[in-house]
Amino acid sequence: MGIDRRKFLKVAGVAALGLASGSSKQLLARGSSESTTAGKPAVGKRWAMVIDLKKCQQAENCTKCVDACHKFHNVPEFDNPKDEIKWIWKEPFEHAFHNQEHEYAKEELKHSLALLLCNHCDSPPCVKVCPTQATWKRQNDGIVMMDWHRCIGCRYCVAACPYGSRSFNWRDPRPFIEEMHDDFPTRSRGVVEKCTFCEERLARGQMPACVEACKEKALVFGDLEDPNSEIRKVLGANFTIRRRPELGTKPEVYYLV
Amino acid sequence: MTDAGKIIAGIVLFLVIVTSPMWYQLVSGSTPGAPKLEMPVDVTDCVEGADYMRAFHMDLLNVWRDDVVREGDRIHVAPDGKEYDKSLSRTCMSCHSNKDAFCDRCHDYAGVKPYCWDCHVEPREQP
Numbered sequence: 070m071g072i073d074r075r076k077f078l079k080v081a082g083v084a085a086l087g088l089a090s091g092s093s094k095q096l097l098a099r100g101s102s103e104s105t106t107a108g109k110p111a112v113g114k115r116w117a118m119v120i121d122l123k124k125c126q127q128a129e130n131c132t133k134c135v136d137a138c139h140k141f142h143n144v145p146e147f148d149n150p151k152d153e154i155k156w157i158w159k160e161p162f163e164h165a166f167h168n169q170e171h172e173y174a175k176e177e178l179k180h181s182l183a184l185l186l187c188n189h190c191d192s193p194p195c196v197k198v199c200p201t202q203a204t205w206k207r208q209n210d211g212i213v214m215m216d217w218h219r220c221i222g223c224r225y226c227v228a229a230c231p232y233g234s235r236s237f238n239w240r241d242p243r244p245f246i247e248e249m250h251d252d253f254p255t256r257s258r259g260v261v262e263k264c265t266f267c268e269e270r271l272a273r274g275q276m277p278a279c280v281e282a283c284k285e286k287a288l289v290f291g292d293l294e295d296p297n298s299e300i301r302k303v304l305g306a307n308f309t310i311r312r313r314p315e316l317g318t319k320p321e322v323y324y325l326v
Numbered sequence: 327m328t329d330a331g332k333i334i335a336g337i338v339l340f341l342v343i344v345t346s347p348m349w350y351q352l353v354s355g356s357t358p359g360a361p362k363l364e365m366p367v368d369v370t371d372c373v374e375g376a377d378y379m380r381a382f383h384m385d386l387l388n389v390w391r392d393d394v395v396r397e398g399d400r401i402h403v404a405p406d407g408k409e410y411d412k413s414l415s416r417t418c419m420s421c422h423s424n425k426d427a428f429c430d431r432c433h434d435y436a437g438v439k440p441y442c443w444d445c446h447v448e449p450r451e452q453p
């Protein structure tokens with residue numbers, strides 16, 4: 070059967086429309102890079118942290134580490150606690166370690182505050198559920214990283230993390246950042262964020278912001294694979310606990326109580 | 327098929343009108359309304375050649391993004407052997423410090439809306 074003029078014009082018209090809209094939809098310049106190196110990078114095969122809660126609690130109401138971290142990483146301060154974004158924060162001991170706590174425990178321990186952050190698990194459940202690989206465990210140093218360019222905001226990781234270490238940006242965070250730190254990006258609405266063990270600072274040879282800010286030296290950061298590192302000495306000489314190790318996530322933040 | 331002449335003439339006329347900006351550019355050798363970009367004053371060398379950057383800066387930035395975030399590879403080696411941080415805000419914007427008169431002016435003209443600055447912090451205006 071031949072094609073008549075009417076049919077030809079219809080097909081030609083639709084084809085022309087398709088071509089025109091296709092070419093105008095070229096995506097350009099999506100996203101960009103993170104902050105970068107200046108000093109010699111700190112090298113480690115398995116970064117981890119020890120938090121000395123006794124030292125930490127000596128300085129009552131101290132929030133130096135939290136402030137330093139949140140300021141450095143442009144973490145917004147929302148007025149509604151439901152919108153809260155936190156990378157490192159304090160929580161009552163009995164909430165943070167509810168499997169360690171019992172009703173006859175030392176009163177001051179029960180009601181003391183524990184410093185919490187992402188545990189950078191060796192077997193991270195958040196990574197397993199991420200459908201876009203926006204969060205993954207770095208093979209070379211064990212840091213559980215985030216790629217905010219790639220996060221689609223599905224919040225599976227928020228549900229999967231048993232430690233509450235992940236926060237979701239329900240609102241545009243920009244207007245709620247008190248003082249912008251130009252050297253670090255903000256996040257946008259619809260993206261999950263958490264502590265990254267300051268990988269951008271490690272790459273410049275600096276210690277994480279919280280470790281640097283702690284005057285009590287309650288935070289020890291180092292490489293577990295290096296038997297001579299300070300963190301291995303602290304772990305080898307003291308009894309330490311971790312949050313919910315029974316889950317098999319192998320958390321890499323240790324607590325001295 | 328009595329109207330074939332009219333229809334074909336109409337199609338030809340339509341194509342000529344739609345493509346007229348291209349013909350104009352070919353004949354006059356200039357792009358009408360092309361934006362004037364503010365270039366860095368003292369610096370002439372970039373991380374890659376100017377022609378390459380003009381055409382492919384968005385691809386370069388995407389590669390940089392993946393290198394830094396996913397591979398931890400932060401050093402870019404320019405064709406002349408010079409090393410640069412793979413960083414939009416630290417490297418690019420340290421020379422092209424006026425985002426409005428460089429990035430935005432051309433992006434507005436080209437009708438593209440990159441979302442780099444939703445998160446990355448643009449340089450503050452010099453006092």
